[in-house]
Amino acid sequence: MRKEPFILPALSLLAASCAPKVQQPNILYVFPDQFRNSAMAFWNDPAFEGAQRWQADPVVTPRLDAFAGESLVLSRAVSTCPLSSPYRGMFLTGMYPERNGVISNCMAERPDNTLREDAVCISDVLSATGYQCAYIGKLHAEVPMKNDPAHPGHFVSERRPEWDAYTPPERRHGFSWWYSYGTFDEHHNPHYWDTEGVRHDPHEFSVTHETGKAIEFLRKRDRRRPFFLCVAYNPPHSPYQHPGTDCLEEDYAHYRDLPLSRLYVRENADTTMAKAPSIRPYFSNVTSVDRHFGMILDELQRQGLDRNTIVVFTSDHGETMCSHGTADPKNSIWTESFNVPFLLRYPGRIAPRVDSLLLSSVDIMPTLLSLVGAKIPPSVEGKDLSDVFLGRSEVRPEAALYLRNVNGEADPDGLYRHFFGVARGIRTARYTMEVAIRRDGGLDSIQIYDDWLDPYQLHNIDYREVPELFASLAAQLSALLEESNDSWYRDGTWDKIWKQI
Numbered sequence: 001m002r003k004e005p006f007i008l009p010a011l012s013l014l015a016a017s018c019a020p021k022v023q024q025p026n027i028l029y030v031f032p033d034q035f036r037n038s039a040m041a042f043w044n045d046p047a048f049e050g051a052q053r054w055q056a057d058p059v060v061t062p063r064l065d066a067f068a069g070e071s072l073v074l075s076r077a078v079s080t081c082p083l084s085s086p087y088r089g090m091f092l093t094g095m096y097p098e099r100n101g102v103i104s105n106c107m108a109e110r111p112d113n114t115l116r117e118d119a120v121c122i123s124d125v126l127s128a129t130g131y132q133c134a135y136i137g138k139l140h141a142e143v144p145m146k147n148d149p150a151h152p153g154h155f156v157s158e159r160r161p162e163w164d165a166y167t168p169p170e171r172r173h174g175f176s177w178w179y180s181y182g183t184f185d186e187h188h189n190p191h192y193w194d195t196e197g198v199r200h201d202p203h204e205f206s207v208t209h210e211t212g213k214a215i216e217f218l219r220k221r222d223r224r225r226p227f228f229l230c231v232a233y234n235p236p237h238s239p240y241q242h243p244g245t246d247c248l249e250e251d252y253a254h255y256r257d258l259p260l261s262r263l264y265v266r267e268n269a270d271t272t273m274a275k276a277p278s279i280r281p282y283f284s285n286v287t288s289v290d291r292h293f294g295m296i297l298d299e300l301q302r303q304g305l306d307r308n309t310i311v312v313f314t315s316d317h318g319e320t321m322c323s324h325g326t327a328d329p330k331n332s333i334w335t336e337s338f339n340v341p342f343l344l345r346y347p348g349r350i351a352p353r354v355d356s357l358l359l360s361s362v363d364i365m366p367t368l369l370s371l372v373g374a375k376i377p378p379s380v381e382g383k384d385l386s387d388v389f390l391g392r393s394e395v396r397p398e399a400a401l402y403l404r405n406v407n408g409e410a411d412p413d414g415l416y417r418h419f420f421g422v423a424r425g426i427r428t429a430r431y432t433m434e435v436a437i438r439r440d441g442g443l444d445s446i447q448i449y450d451d452w453l454d455p456y457q458l459h460n461i462d463y464r465e466v467p468e469l470f471a472s473l474a475a476q477l478s479a480l481l482e483e484s485n486d487s488w489y490r491d492g493t494w495d496k497i498w499k500q501i
Contacts, residue, residue: 024129024372025346026309027228028296031091032207032289033084033138033237034329035315037077037341039286042068051075051354053455054335055265060254060287063294067313070345070352072389077342077359078427081403082317082330084183084237085113087361088141091316092121092173094365094380096403096484103405103419106143106182108155108162110407110416114143117171120377122365126228127174129374134177134217137210137232142167142182149197156182166193177221179213180232187235187285188245205248207233207285211292215299226372231296233289236319238329240281247284254287255280268456270325279321306347310371313343314364324457333402333425333434333447335457346371350389356429357388358400381484399426401480402434421487424494426477432457433473435497443500448473463501474498 036057042048042065043056052075079087081097089095089102092115097103101116115121123133144162148154155162165182172178178195190206193199202209214231221227235247243252255263260271263279270276293313300306317330318337330337342359344350349371359367362382369376370386387393402425408418425434430452436444448461448470463470478498481489488494 023308024131024226024374026226026305027126027131027368027372028231028300028309028311029229029314029368030231030233030293030296030312031314031316032233032235033316034319035236035286035289035341036318036321036336037315037339038336039236039283040064040068040341048073048354051356053452057283057286058258058263058265059283059290060251061290063290063297064313064343067293067297067311067345068343070347071311071313071343072345072350072352073354074342074344074357074359075354076356076400076427076429077314077340078338078361078400078402079315079317079340080361080401081405082332082337082340084138084140084316086403086405087316088139089115090361090382091364092123092141093119094122094362094376094382095119096362096381096486097405098485098487099379099381102141104407106140106163106165108144108160109414111143112417113419115141115171115173119173120379121173122369123172123174123228123230125174125369125374125377126372127176129372130225131228132177132222132225133175133228134179134221135172135175135230135232136179136213136217137181137206137230138183138234139165139167139180139232140183142171144182149193150199166197168197169195175230177217179210183234185234185237185239186245187239187247190234205288207235207288207292208248211295214296218296218299218303218305233292235289236282236285238278240278240285243281243284247281248288251284251287251291252280255283264322266323266456268323268458270322273322273325273327275327276322282319282321310368311345312368313341315340331404333404333423333427333432335432335451335455338402338427338432344389346389351391355388357385358397358427358429359385360397360400363397399428399476399480401426401477401484401486403486404434404436421493424477424481424486424488426473426480427451428473428476431469431473433470433477435477437493437497441493441496443497446470446501 039057041061085105086097089100093100142165144165148156191201319329320336366376366384370384404423405419407416408420423436432449434447438444446463449457
C-alpha cells in the first residue's frame, strides 16, 4: 500500500510519546561520498576471511581496520538508487525516491527533484525527541533556488546549469547546527553556509576542515542533550586528477610510485582507460578520510562519549573505477557501485561481527530510530532491522531492490520534470539481477550474476538457460516492486516486460 507523508505538525504528538526518560545514545553518522566497499584493507584480514569473494583494494586504512574489529560490519549493504541525492533522500526519510521527492541528483534543470518539505526526516524525529542535531558537509538533497543569502534573487553561483544550493532554515528538518552546502567539487576550495546563513570559504582541504567542525560541535554541544551528528565528506568523490588540488600530498605519497598493476587488483578492471591513473588520488582520499574519521573517534573517546555513541561509517554509493570498462562511476547495479560499506559500533549492545544482512538505504532511518528508542513515523517504507543488529532476530530481507532512473523528456524550457525508470533489479544472498528497458518500453537487457562464483561479475548468465533461477529472481523482484509501489508496478511496466520474455 502507498504510504502518504507523515505531516510535520504531528511531530508534537510524536515528541510527547517518546520523550527521553534516560540519556539516550548519541549517533555519529559519517558518510563520505563515492567510497568503495572494497576500499578498506581489513577485508583481506584473516579475521574477515570468507566474508567477501573479491580482494580488498590495496589501500592504507588503519583506523577503519581497527574500527571494523569493534563493529557490526555488513558485507552486502546496498545503495538502493546509487546516486548522491537519492541516497540522501532515502537515508533522511526512510522513504523511496518517488515519495520523498529526490528521484535523481539535484540540480536546477530538475526543478521538481528535491526533498519534500512535509517529509518527516530522521532529524525531525530526533529533534522532537530531544536530540541536538547537526549536519556538516555535503547535503545535495535540495534543488538549487535563487535564494543566495548574500544576493537575494540569485543562485549561489554563476554556473549554468546550477548544481550547488543553499538550504534555508525552514528546510533543514530539525538540524539546528548547520555547516553545509549543496554540492561543489573543489576539494581544496570548499565553501559552506552556517546556521545563520553566512558563507565561509576556508581555503582548506574539505575533509580536514569538516573534521575540525565536527570536533568543534562535539566540544560546544549542549551537554544536557544527546546528539545526532552527520558528517558528509565529499572526497573520495571526483575530481581526482592532481595531488595538489584533489587530495593531500601526505596521503598521495602512499600511492605515488606504485604501478597501476599493483593498484588494480581486480579481474574486471580496464587499466587502459584514460581514467586509470585517477586511482592514485582516489586512494589518497580514501586514506585521508580514514585518518580524519579516526580523529573524530579520538575526540569521542577524550570526552568519554565512545561507550554511549552509535557510530556509523558508510557511503552513499560506490565507485566503479575502470571496472567493466564503464565511465560511469555510479548509478549501476555493478557491485562496486551498488554495494556500499556499512560499519556500526555500539559498545555493549551490538556484538562486533560480520553479517551478510541485505540492508537497503530506506532501512537505515527506521533501524537507527529503533536503536535509540524513538518512534518510527508511519511514512517510513523501509524495514526496522534493529533486532537483527542486536542479535534478537534472524528475520531478515531475502532480497534488496535496485533502482536506476534517468531524465524523462525535457519541456520547452529545457527542464526535466519527469523521470524515466530505465532499470530495476535485485540482490539476493547469492545473485544480482538487473532488467533494463528502452525508451519505447521494450526489453533492452537482462543481466544475472552469481556473486559467489563470479564476484567480479564477468559472466552474465543467460536467463533463458536458467529458467528456474530466473523465475525465482523475477518473482522476488516483482514482490519488491509491488511492496515499494514502484512506478514499474503502478504503470504496468513490469507486466509488459514479463509478456515480452
